[in-house]
Amino acid sequence: MRDIDKLVSQIRFAFGFVDFPSHCGWHAAIAKDDWVSDPKELLKITNTRDKKCDWWELTIDDLKICSMAQCYLDSQGVAFYLPAYMTCVVKNTVRPNYCDLISWLEPGVNDSNANLYDYFLEQFSLIKGLRKKACIDVLYHIRSNLDPKDMFSKDEINGILAHEFWDYKRITNCSN
Secondary structure: OOHHHHHHHHHHHHHOOOOOOOOOOHHHHHHHHOOOOOHHHHHHHHHHHOOOOOHHHOOHHHHOOOOOHHHHOOHHHHHHHHHHHHHHHHHOOOHHHHHHHHHHHOOOOOOOOOOHHHHHHHHOOOOOHHHHHHHHHHHHHHHHOOOOOOOOHHHHHHHHHHOHHHOHHHHOOOOO
16 A cells, blocks of 8 residues: 555544534635624535535545635534545645645644634644544655745744644544
8 A cells, every 4th residue: 555545544544524514614714714704604605615525525626725714614624624635635745735734734832922822722622642643644744745846844844743732742642
């Protein structure tokens, strides 16, 4: 089995079945990034524009135009869309795909004035144990397959992997 196939299988096993986030899907998150805040409108967008399926059936075409959409997903949305996006990146490790994923996995600085790290922890509260390990392995995969012209992503990935949230020693004591 190829390394890519093993990593895709690892992601699928680690995340398993995750309910579709019917309250706020991918396109509603994009709409939030475009300043839509009405819950009824966001629900309508989710119901009419998002593909209702298992996460492993999503393709990169279903997840395009993300801008900063992933920042507007809650923990259920992250648990559903993150493995789909990681799988797409592993299958097609090109700079536009992996740059968005690197940004998504960046926990930020633990600064009590900004509270961005607390927000990240809330969003990633369902990413523990084997799920976290899969994310780490995807980061290693990306780092090993960077675009030769990419001068910045290696340092970004190294910074993420050095962050306390992604510390492998800590995750070995977590449950899935």
